[in-house]
Amino acid sequence: MFGAGGGTSSYREIEETDVILLWGSNARETHPIFFHHVLKGIRNGAKLYVIDPRRTSSAQWADTWLGLDVGSDICLANAMAREMIHSGLANEKFIRHATSGFDAYRACVEKYALERAELETGVPAEVIRQTAHAYAKAKRAQICWTLGITEHHNAVDNVLALVNLALLTGHVGRYGSGVNPLRGQNNVQGGGDMGAIPDRLPGFQNVENAELRAKFERAYGAKIDPKRGLHLSEMFEAMERDELTTLYVLGENPIDSEADRHRAVKLISGLEFLVVQDLFYTKTAELAHVILPGSAGWCETEGTVTSSERRVQRVRAAVPLPDDVRDDMEIIYELAKRFGRNWGKPDAQAIWNELRSLSPMHAGMSYKRLEELGGIQWPCYDESHPGELYLHSRLWREPLIGPRAPFSVVEFEPPVDELNEEYPIRLTTGRHLDSYNTGEQSRRFPSPLRRAATLDLSLEDGKRYKVCEGEQVRVSSRRGSVLAPVRFDPGLRPGLAFLAVHFHDEIATNDLTIDAVDPKSGTSEFKATAIRIEKCVENSSGPAPDRG
Amino acid sequence: MSEQLQAPSPLIPVPRAPAPEIPAAAARDELEITIDGKRVKVCEGATILDATKKLGIETPTLCFLETLTPVNVCRVCVVELEGSRTLVPACSRKVEAGMVIRTDSERVRLSRRVVLEFLASSVDVSTAPQLRAYMKRYKARAEKFGPRAATVAQPPKIDNELYVRDYSKCILCYKCVEACGVDAQNTFAIGVAGRGFHAHIATEFEIPLTNSACVYCGNCIGVCPTGALMGKIEYEMRAAGTWDESRQTRTETICPYCGVGCGVTVHAQNGQIVKVSSPIDHSVTQGNLCIKGRFGWQFMQDHE
Amino acid sequence: MDLHLTEDKASPEEEAAVDAALEKLASSPGEATPLGATDGHARSNGLPARSKRHLLLPVLQAIQERLGWISPGALNYASLQLGVPPAEAHGVASFYELFSLTPRPPVVAHVCDDIACMTRGAGALCGDLERKLGPAGSPCVDGKALWQRSSCLGLCERAPAALITAAGETPRERIVAPAKADSISSVVAEAALGRLTAEIDRLDSKVSVPQAGQSQLRLLGRLGQADPASVDDYRRLGGYEALKKALDFGAERVIREVIDSKLLGRGGAAFPAGKKWQAVHAQRNLHRPHYVICNADESEPGTFKDRILMEGDPFAILEGMTIAAFAVGATKGYIYIRGEYPFAARQLEKAIHAARAQSFLGSSILGRGFSFDIAIRRGAGAYICGEETALFNSIEGYRGEPRNKPPFPTQSGLFHEPSVVNNVETLVNVLEIILNGGAAYSRIGTANSSGYRLFCLSGHVVRPGVYEVPFGPTIRDVIEVAGGVGGTGRLQAVLLGGAAGSFVSPKELDTPLTFEGTRAIGATLGSGVVLLFDDSVDLKQILLRIAAFFRSETCGQCVPCRVGTMRQEEALHRLAQRKPLGSNEQESALLKEMAQAMRDASICGLGQTASGAILSAMDRWSLFS
Structure with missing residues (x-):
């Protein structure tokens, strides 16, 4: 959260916590094995609060279900925060010690009285009050969320609103307490780890930091663009402006997965050059100028993936590649060759070791250790480091290590697509x-x-x-x-x-x-x-x- | 569906901090007990089975699994405990200081043998290698109760495309019920029904799985010790005589679906996946998967 | 939890049955917890599974008694109301003999063909019924009724016996004992027409308690002397004096008296009652709820003493439980009574209401600040539920499968809390101990068997019934008290302690009926059964019936008992049909080997004793050679 992007806690902590807020997530169906850990927590006595417009199968396991109206999450979170502050439940010692921006935050949430929240979210004020008290008073508490929080026009604000609650109560950086996004894809966390984010290099190192960039340039023997890149939506905007004319798509199917299909079809069809590398002949592949039949990462190739609890684990080739299909890594090496760079023979372990030399948080994760320990949770700084069960314990150190964790002022904005008589x-x-x-x-x-x-x-x-x-x-x-x-x-x-x-x-x-x-x-x-x-x-x- | 979501990133990396504190497990006293004349120290709360393992004594178990609450119903793990009127189940009996235990006395051997004979005379154990090995070890003879001994023979239940339930192979170890219930999945699609010799595993009113609460996680298959529960592909390959574990590879990797990071074992034969399971000691799964992880790999067959 | 239900819907009548049961349970002190409300935006329900499951058995009972069977729709509705997964509810329902999961006529005649009734013509009775009503288990009287064979109904002093149940808006029961085919079929016909009255099967103490009215009686003293529904009658005869005294004593002193009395449990296991109380009392500072459970699941074939106490002197049981609760620090108690005892259950229910009305139960009993209340759980036809840990599971709404011990109930009992389980007769003895002192009580009887004991005399005895003696008399003495050997007058065998007990021969009649006396000849007192067989009885048939009893009553949980009881019956059949595998000696050896494994490796007493009586008979008589 404050630095590297990843869930702060481990699954086993969910089993030993006292209060779980499952926010915008139907983990029972979308992350079933994570939900096993939640169930163990419930059986161990944890109280589960599910915040979701739908009374999902997850919500049916909850002690209390808060069926808020779609998109009113910030209002609910801010109202909970106000209630905690007014009831003297804010962890003032932690706030003073390890956070910044509290005064502005307090002023912001002051506008979110329980009554207003009931009006905006639909959830009875008393239920909001009880939930706030239960979370704040718990010895250990977890907030977990999924796309119900992030597939919104104000996704980051939604996340920050939840992180604020953890900072307000000190439910972060301690065993059993934390904030955890549940990842929807088996290596979405790993993609981030490896720098597949517009402004990051591998290991969440900022591309705009010259010193860090220089380290990579030395290792790669190539110049790195000092400016952040584009995220997905910006790419489409760039296509609209004809600034982006060539697209290389690996294992994504934007024609089916983009929010506005008409626009996606129009823009992708208009590209000068589209390369699609996939297992299947997808709707997007149908539009491609070149299709590269790719491999199934999980069982046809060697490598690693990173899970929602930051656990880096090995994937291995279990079955041979079909004829006419090549290892994704090999395809990329071949492309490099065409661009005039010979990287030699593709070797997953060698690439991983290069990464380890550049990303301090992965430095201790040799293939051997990953195998022996059943995966390692980052950060893992050297080969004697066990990896970290939970993040941000530094916030509790005396004196504080590193920068303060900032509160963020986030305001409720209703969904863009408004309801009216025509679309009720x-x-x-x-x-x-x-x-x-x-x-x-x-x-x-x-x-x-x-x-x-x-x-x-x-x-x-x-x-x-x-x-x-x-x-x-x-x-x-x-x-x-x-x-x-x-x-x-x-x-x-x-x-x-x-x-x-x-x-x-x-x-x-x-x-x-x-x-x-x-x-x-x-x-x-x-x-x-x-x-x-x-x-x-x-x-x-x-x-x-x-x-x- | 991209969900790369990051808070604004700091320019400067966060410094390395000391390792986080993890609450220590409550300190436990060590207790000394005697097993087969050997003294052994184990922690309070450990079972006799734990203690025998520590001594390298192999205790047969059928209904026991590390990840499930012991139900101690199969009774093949019974041992003789000095001062106890009856034998006691090693899998669930907690050690007490000074216990004197015998694991291979005549009494123990007799009970273990008779229990195995009871099972093998009433159940088809043809796909239960572990149980057959125990029978050999204890010289158990299933045929001693005569040709007309009652059995649980019945036709297999094939009511869905993913797995088969052949209850003529069921020894009623309760593992599937526990895995479907409180110990893992909490779906409770199946329970033990009926009573006595006719007690059996069933959905409510024996409805087909497709009408039941079953979510096809297959965690019941994962714990079944006798092959009564089996993936349909394995079932069909066995029926066709093409299932050959000696020609299968097992590869540990990670499930290709959501971001939980479930460890899976891919079983392949002739370069084709034939089954997916999960290692029982995997920290994320404890051997459990969901429908996608256990059965959702068939897209690999289309990937040609 | 996320329940999945099939499409089957309950009929209005089924819903009404469930709703009425839940309403009744909710209004009973300490029983139910309210459902959370939903308005589409929030729902607070807790984990329903945590709070409601213990109501499953009475809810299933309500459906069964209203409709005569439990349909898929009714099961769904009950599951939804209680938050119990239907597969589990079905597993529970299918565990009990008295529940039917297939459509069944509303009127059922349960005709006992167990060993005590066998000596009194049950075989012929069933033959007559077959001719009159058709084969057992098939519908008769225009499909409105059926009759079926049943294990012991606990009516042995009036054998042969039948219990007729009629499902409906007002469920009815009727006992016919001694029964003839004519009397059964006329009651069945009446029931099929819906004309069964609510009349209670009143205890006729002249028949069931031949000693009634005798002045020396301590446990049976009030039987026949008082209206069992009247607190005032009970108090007139000394009732609730013991409770007052106990409240004056304080818990520690009460426990000391019970320990000093050396009272051993009367249910069969003969554990020192004071020790149990002490163990639960010792945990009073753990701030966990404690429970007192009266085990009234009297199901051992040949046993009926507890039924007679419950029907004739119910307040004595409530008083004993209240003293126990006070001593161990419990505020809640359950009486678990077997399903075949509807009248005893009704007497107890009335007594509980009456006791509450006069502050002998409820909050601040007798204004002394101590609160305690009792709920009744009726079993539904499962011998195994008399095993204390199976009984816990049954109350909690799980299958009545025994738990492994340790942990013992005093540590982890009902709802996994410290619990005292006492038999009905044990609790009635407590009153005597409190009134006269533990030391005085311990001087009654013999050195190792203190106090008074009830024996259930049945079979070929002149005056069957329940008899009270201070410990000491021999088997012969007790038979004499009951008028001597009946039938042909020539005694062949006596079964002590029921199906889980053992046979003794006429040569052993001078054995004292004490714990130590019976132990010395390898027998057991068990639940006080003294069942006589004259020389006209084919003991092989009796053994086959006992083997069939265990085969049908084993819960099926552990392998040695589940398969062993089946294999044991098969072997006995082979012997009886003179078709042994190999020789008779080989079969006997096989039986003994199975018996050893069952005794050594079974989870609970059922499997451990399932071959005891059979082997004791084979040892004493050369039955199969």
């Missing part, structure tokens, strides 16, 4: 237990749980719009319209609808969603779309869904 229903998106993202991997096994793509509604809305289960309805947003069969979900309240993201061939969810982008991270507001639903006059075999 809030559509949010999410994932099913047996499916994964755009479904390229997960739809290829015969899951007995797989349901057809549906628009999930509350029973009350079903009655209001006079539609029955299974009936095809037209779902329209300000950007587009699709047809979808209805399913009733008792976990939804009136005015809230849900679409899974996995079934673009059946329902192109991103025909509806908005690409309002968080300027700080580049993530889009998948979680909050204003829609209306209409009964279809044409029968279900009528005209195909309007896809713009």
Whole structure:
């Protein structure tokens, strides 16, 4: 959080904590094995609070479910903070010792009285009060979140609002207390570790720091652009301005995964040169000028991945590469050759060792040790270092080590796509237990749980719009319209609808969603779309869904 | 679906701090006990099984698994404890100072042998290598109860595309129920139903899995000691006679789905994945996976 | 928790049955916890599984008694209300004999064909019923009823016996004992027409307690002398004097008296009662709830003494429990009573209400600041639930499977809290101890068997019934008190202690009926069963019935008992049919080997004793040669 980006705690701490706030996450279905650790915590006596617009299967395990309105997270968090401050539950000693910016923060949250929060979030003031007290008074407490926090136009602010709560109570940097984003992909954390972030070099070292850059330049024997790069949304903006004309896509399927599908198709089709490297012939690959058949990292190649608890673990080749498919690493080496650089023979361990020499937080992680210890959690500074179970213990040291952790002033802003009479229903998106993202991997096994793509509604809305289960309805947003069969979900309240993201061939969810982008991270507001639903006059075999 | 999300990054790296403090486990007294004439010291709270392991004594177990609460129902681990009227289960009995234990007395051998004979005379143990090894060790004869001894024979239940339940191979060790329930998955799709010889593992009213609460994590398969629960691919390959563990490789790697970092073991035969499991000692999974991790690898078959 | 339910929905009647049961439980002191509300934006429910599961058994019972079976829809509804996964609820429901998970006629006649009734014509009775109503288990009387064979119903003094249950909006039961095919079928017909009255099967102490009214009786003194529903009657005969005295004594002194009395438990295991109390009392500073449980799951074939105490002197049991609770620091107690005793349960329920009304139960009992209340749990047909740890699981809403010991109940019992479990008769003895002092009590009886004991005389005896003696008399003496050997008058065998006990031969009649006396001849007092067989009885058939009893009553949890009871019955059948595997001697050796493994390796007393009676008979008589 304050320095390197990663969850501060370990899974085993979840088992031994006293209060868990699971915020914007249906971990029961999206991170099932993480949820096993939560369940152990519950069985050990932890209280679970689930903050989610939907009463999900995770929420059904909660002592208390806070069913806030979509996108009102900051309001809820700030109201909790105000309540804690007013009730004398702020950890003043910790705030004085290890944080900065508290006064401004206090002034900011003062505007969020419980009554206002009840109005904006829908959650009863008393429930907010109780949750604030439970979190603040707990000996150990965890906040965990997923895309319910980050797929918003103000994603980073959402995260900062949660981090503020941890700073306010001192629930960070101690065993059993922390703040943890649960990563959605098996190596999204590892990508960050390795510098696949616009402003970072491997090991979260800032590209704009000349000294650090020089270290890498010496090692690489090449100049590094001193300016930060572009994040995903900025790339699309750059395409719009014709500044970005060539794109090399590895293992992503933006045509199906971008929030505004129309725009993604238009911009990617307009590229001068598109290279797609993937396991499958995806929708994006269909537009490519060159397709490079890539390998399955997890079982066809050697390397490492990093998990949500910062655990770096080895992946290994378990099966041979199919004919005509090459190791991703080899493809990149070959490309380098074409650019006039011969890097020699690709060797995962050699690359890793180079990384270790440049990234202090990975320095102690030899392949041998990764194997022996069952993975190591960064930072791991040398070969006698065990890795760190939790981060930021420095904030509790006397005297304080390193910089203070800053409070951030963040204000509540409702979702960009406003509800009105024309678009009265809030559509949010999410994932099913047996499916994964755009479904390229997960739809290829015969899951007995797989349901057809549906628009999930509350029973009350079903009655209001006079539609029955299974009936095809037209779902329209300000950007587009699709047809979808209805399913009733008792976990939804009136005015809230849900679409899974996995079934673009059946329902192109991103025909509806908005690409309002968080300027700080580049993530889009998948979680909050204003829609209306209409009964279809044409029968279900009528005209195909309007896809713009 | 990019979710690279970072707070504004500091220009200067955070300095290295001393290692974080981890609360020490409560100090435990060491207790001394005697097993088969040898003295051994173990921590308070340890079981007799822990103590026998420390001495290198091999104690047979069927219903025991490190990651599950001991149910001590199979009774093959019983040992003789001085002063106890009956034998005691090594897997769950906690040590007390001064215990005198015998693990290989005539009494122990008889009970272990008869228990194995009871099981093998009522259950198809053809895919239970561990149990068969124990039978050999204790010279157990399943046929001694005659050809008309009651069994649990019944047709296998094949009601979904992912795994098969063949309860004619079930020794009722409760492991699957524990893994589906409080010890791991907490889904409770199956329970023990009925009573006595006819007690069995079942969904409510024996409904097919596809109507049940099952989420196909397959953690029950992971703990089944007899092959009563088996992935369908393995089941079909065995039926076709093509399943050959001697020609299989096992490779440890990480699940390709979400970011939890579950350790998986990829079982491959002829360069094709035939099964995925998880190591029981993996710190993240304790041997457990979800439907995607255990069964979601079939995209590799399309990747050609 | 995230429950998954099938599409099956409960009928309005099923919902009503569950709702009514929950309402009743909620209004009973200390039973239920309220459900959280939801308004679509928040829900506080805690973990329902933590708080409601212990209501599962009574809720299933309510469905069974209303509908005659538990349907998938009803099970779903109960699961949802209690937060119990349906697969687990189904596992629990399928554990109990009295529950049906398939449609079944509302009227069921449970006809005992167990060993005591066998000596009194149960075999012929079942034959007659077959001719009159058709085969056991198939619907009769226009599909509105069926009859089935049952294990011991605890009505042995009136054998042969039958219990008729009729499901409906007002469930009814009726006992027919001694039963004839005619009397059973006319009650069944009446029940099928919905005309069974609420009449209670009143204890006829002249029949069941032949000593009733005799002045020397200490445990049975009030039987037949008082209205069992009247606190005033109870007090007129000295009731609640012991409780007052105990409250004056203080907990430590009460425990000392019980220890001094050397009272041993009367349920079968004969553990010193004072030691249990002491062990639980010692944990009073741990701030954990403590429980007192009265084990009234009297299911040992041939045993009926506890039923007679509950039907005839229920306040004595409540008083004994209240003293126990005061001594060990418990505020809550359960009486777990077997499902086949509906009338005893009703008497106790009435007594609890009456006691509460007069401040003998509830908060600040007798205004003395000590609070205690009692809930009743009815079993549903499972012998194993008399095993104390199985009983805990049953109350908690789990399958009645025994737990491994240690930990013992005094450390980790009901809801894994320190618990005292005492048998009905044990608790009634406590009153005597408090009133007259532990030391005085310890001088009654013999050195190692102090106090008074009830014996259940049945089978071929002239006056079957429950008898009270101070410890000391021999088997012969006790038979004499009951009028001597009945039937042919020529005694063949006596079964002591029930199916889990052992047979003794006429040569051993001079053995004192004490703990030490019976131990000396390798027998046991068990639950006080003295069941006589004259020389007309085919003991092989009795052994087969005992083997069948254990095979059908084993919970099935541990291998030696689950498979062993089956293999034991198979071997006995082979011997009875003269088709042994190899020779008779080989079969006997096999039986002994199995018996050793069952005795040594089973989890609980059921498996450990399941071959005891059978081997004791084979040792004494050459039955199969």
